Amino acid sequence: MSQSITVGIVGAAGYSGEVLVERLAAHPRVRLELVTSRQHAGKPVAEVLPRLRGRLTGLRFAAAGPEEVAAAGLDLVFLALPHGAAATYARPLVAAGVRTIDLSADFRLSDPARYEAFYGSAHPAPELLAEARFVLPELTPPDWRGATLIAAPGCYPTSILVPLGPLYAAGLLPPRGVVINSYSGVSGAGKKAEELYLYCERSGSLRPYGIPRHRHLSEIEEQLSALAGAEVVVQFSPHLAPVPRGIMTTIVAPAPDGADAGPVREAWERAYGGRPFVGLLPQGVFPDSRHVVGTNRVDLAVTHDPRTGNLVINATLDNLLKGASGQAIQIMNLWHGFEETEGLLP
């Protein structure tokens, strides 16, 4: 199959935008025709994103607004914008029937009130929520392919939903009592020139933040509740780690009555056996974020503690790949019938 599609990226100068550009520039089924950045409009892409030097020659950042992007005749558009801004592009794109994959939080929640509660402002496009689909490819049933607007999951949520999704779906975990602890690389905060994100502030630093009610909780609990068929409430404590990329999530949950880690492994095997982007680690092997950074994989391990009766689950991923841009490309691949791993190896 030699068919290829035309693609645009809105907001391509941030960290997840850069990864999208780099990966799509090498994707054999994609012609990258439009990349936008208000700040860098007019500049060659490889001048702003020097990793691309020598590639994409001729492509410059455009200042294209929502209507222009929607009218550009593209087959698919990625939105790599802050929440709020994404919706303003999604509206005309959906109206024009252009397939859109949004990496922001704008269409991850089904309830605009919940959005407002967690994001602090009214939902920017509630009328689109009914059409949007939250797609975590390994978990979401395949009927999403008919939608026009896809919400790609957040980085923390992916590291939590991949391990916990099949367990809640199988009734292995209680709706309350799960404790989640995550450490994230600094790129998760985006390319913000704030003191907190300076090299000298983050180097050598381990630091919690967003406790007890990080925004991603809204998305985590909505998805888990849907899978569990009951309202799930979790304790989620995120931290900043001195790495550019990578998330390590450690989850403590009560083991099902009388069980060890067996039922968890079986549920994972059923859900993910043969899937290219989920690594199921054997007993006694722990994941390491260094082994997944630069890949689109989530690595999972589970340990039963007979002293406490708990399960300890570790999950790791690259927040810019499986936690953002890689997952968005994976969604594109599946949507268009490409090989799932195309453009995502190594």
Next chain:
Amino acid sequence: MSQSITVGIVGAAGYSGEVLVERLAAHPRVRLELVTSRQHAGKPVAEVLPRLRGRLTGLRFAAAGPEEVAAAGLDLVFLALPHGAAATYARPLVAAGVRTIDLSADFRLSDPARYEAFYGSAHPAPELLAEARFVLPELTPPDWRGATLIAAPGCYPTSILVPLGPLYAAGLLPPRGVVINSYSGVSGAGKKAEELYLYCERSGSLRPYGIPRHRHLSEIEEQLSALAGAEVVVQFSPHLAPVPRGIMTTIVAPAPDGADAGPVREAWERAYGGRPFVGLLPQGVFPDSRHVVGTNRVDLAVTHDPRTGNLVINATLDNLLKGASGQAIQIMNLWHGFEETEGLLP
């Protein structure tokens, strides 16, 4: 008071040994007369520990064995050795009545069977256990000053006992159900030339290990149980973080019935108000390991989560200072009636 004491360090070439040497070399009440290292015997200290260049001129590493050290006429000896090895020095030192502060695990547990269960070999000197005192200066009642052999706490345990000790002592926490997650700098593993600790392996890496039954659990649970008057069992998940020094511990525990974080703050204030090495952070401020590395302080914060009814506690310290050598010097200061902070600022 111009009095000073003569001090020796056994095993001075490792990371905690180096910090002991550096701090004691500048301590106004201490004359450092003996530093030993089998590997570096005969070499000037500042050749092996180049941070000390230009200081301690004339002092060389000695190969002195246990009897020699005990007979050296020192007022106090620090043992910075692996567990097992420490006991062989402690025996003649105690027999000679030399005050000894052991930084290893050899005398932290009261029960030799528990030692064997967690450390995998028979206790090397069970006859000394009755004489040894586990001393965490902010928690241990002051009657330890009459002992000869002091066990300084481990790094993870200090980051856990300081926040939880007063809470268990006050009956604020249940014996089961507390979940502890820690990230440690790589120096916590000592100066071991193993692949796991290579720069390229640890750089950029977040990695769990020792789950579900790290050796330090033995010490954590023994101390908490003693304070609680009941057998405490916790879930403890340690991780390696890509920093040379620093521990961040995040603890989730059920809040006492109907309470928010108030009782925790009050218990901490009672236990630690005015103590120089415990920082109690105001509501909404999170600790950062970068703010304590290079200091002997533990910084504590607590957050109540009304959604879950849990408390989230964060504690951070420098594993080589408050988690090892700094704490040992603090013990020395208190033992000899020196200013508690002497040699430990900044």
Next chain:
Amino acid sequence: MSQSITVGIVGAAGYSGEVLVERLAAHPRVRLELVTSRQHAGKPVAEVLPRLRGRLTGLRFAAAGPEEVAAAGLDLVFLALPHGAAATYARPLVAAGVRTIDLSADFRLSDPARYEAFYGSAHPAPELLAEARFVLPELTPPDWRGATLIAAPGCYPTSILVPLGPLYAAGLLPPRGVVINSYSGVSGAGKKAEELYLYCERSGSLRPYGIPRHRHLSEIEEQLSALAGAEVVVQFSPHLAPVPRGIMTTIVAPAPDGADAGPVREAWERAYGGRPFVGLLPQGVFPDSRHVVGTNRVDLAVTHDPRTGNLVINATLDNLLKGASGQAIQIMNLWHGFEETEGLLP
């Protein structure tokens, strides 16, 4: 062209071996049939190199010795071994007519006496030197394609020969008086479990070594002398930097009489214009190792200093890609008529 070749990697468990495996596993023209490691013989590749988890299933490390590898019927073999060991494999491979790309120093020098002077032992296979070709694809004339044994250049040499090669060839630089300063990521030392390479030793450290006569000088000066047609002697000062990957080389050289940076830029443009793996930066833009790590590119910049009459040249590359495995794959691609960038983007 759908043709593909069968490939083996000898010594695949080190850092450059791992990169070879990862890249070749995704290379559309390559079937990776044999990977060897004495230490890990019998283990699945993805168990030892967890970045490969879920890929290359079924492939295990073999313990195959030189004769076995040579008899394996492979089209091409990469040798990722220490110097000395590589030659023992090269001998039967060359005898069997198997195309061999050696990443070690064994065949980079034409004179065995020079090898002995710099590497401290007799050359292990002087009889093969006449057949071996040193190939830096952007500099070496294309007639090397007829050889059987190719020596891939070292990491420092590549960062120096790419910028200086065309300048010496064009007579723009004098044989003496060039000063070269390089900083390298720690993976350049390989996966050696030595104290010097521990995380806590290298983290936060800037450190010279190998001054004034690093082994790579032999290769640098031999190549530059050949291009200059005169004996070139340079001052080369390497350093370790606290990064896993990346080299930054800064070169100071006298500008040709009366000239500014123009002739250098022209010589580079002539040599490298249109080549995919050399980035020529515009005036006033400096290279950054972060922009090339993960790519197979060398980025070059030159600045003229009117105060001193010198040129300052900066060159950067990823020591494991353009400085080792990426360059070896590039050689393979050119050798077999594949697209030069195949398997090397992004």
Next chain:
Amino acid sequence: MSQSITVGIVGAAGYSGEVLVERLAAHPRVRLELVTSRQHAGKPVAEVLPRLRGRLTGLRFAAAGPEEVAAAGLDLVFLALPHGAAATYARPLVAAGVRTIDLSADFRLSDPARYEAFYGSAHPAPELLAEARFVLPELTPPDWRGATLIAAPGCYPTSILVPLGPLYAAGLLPPRGVVINSYSGVSGAGKKAEELYLYCERSGSLRPYGIPRHRHLSEIEEQLSALAGAEVVVQFSPHLAPVPRGIMTTIVAPAPDGADAGPVREAWERAYGGRPFVGLLPQGVFPDSRHVVGTNRVDLAVTHDPRTGNLVINATLDNLLKGASGQAIQIMNLWHGFEETEGLLP
């Protein structure tokens, strides 16, 4: 001698300001009475600089302007401000006869025209230049103690003047032909919230900047020329390294006719023998920035290269201590007759 002095710090919230506060808070001869920060006026010092938590209780940042600081009755004031701003404080302080140590560039150059050429704006207080003394304690003759206004040297200049000063003074080096290459930790740029200094931009990055004419050249060449009695012009190439603190400077210079490294070592020994803050390394030992970060020391090594006839000199220091605040405190100690190392160990 139990005498102590009252001290103020203007601009205490930056990186060098923070180190001043931390060190002076523990200095037995100093009462820190005034710390200013426009941005943080009114806040407790330990709230803004959390490393100080639990210390300096009661001390808050003041917004005090130049006249107020001058009228505060302090014995000594440190100015840790950007160039230009420092002069506005220096003027009334000098008028009031208050001893002032300026860490900025404002009084390091004797010629206002040179200041304008390198700093891009007219000198802010040329009338004070005659009264100001540039003091690098190990190099500057002791008659500076009678001055009122002291310019503390820059970080790069200290790493260059300490090794080269005695050599130029002894006539061992030529006025032209010396090549200097430096790598600096990111804190050298100050606490600026700019994209270039973000964690994700600097992590893993080696990057030149300021070539060929960094501002510090003005100071380096003025000092060296004064010592040489001739106009010295050097090639200086600074780089950013991914460390928070530390500078490594590598200098290549022609060896004096027929000489090896002997005369350099002798000159250093004469100049620095017995000085506490200069480490002279034995032949074959290279300095490491990790060994001096956190100390006020410069470590020096020299290697003769018989192949080229050059000397290679390595010098390393902590840019915030010997390169800024530590050196300023050292100047204060000498000025007031305190022990030179007071407050600077470890």
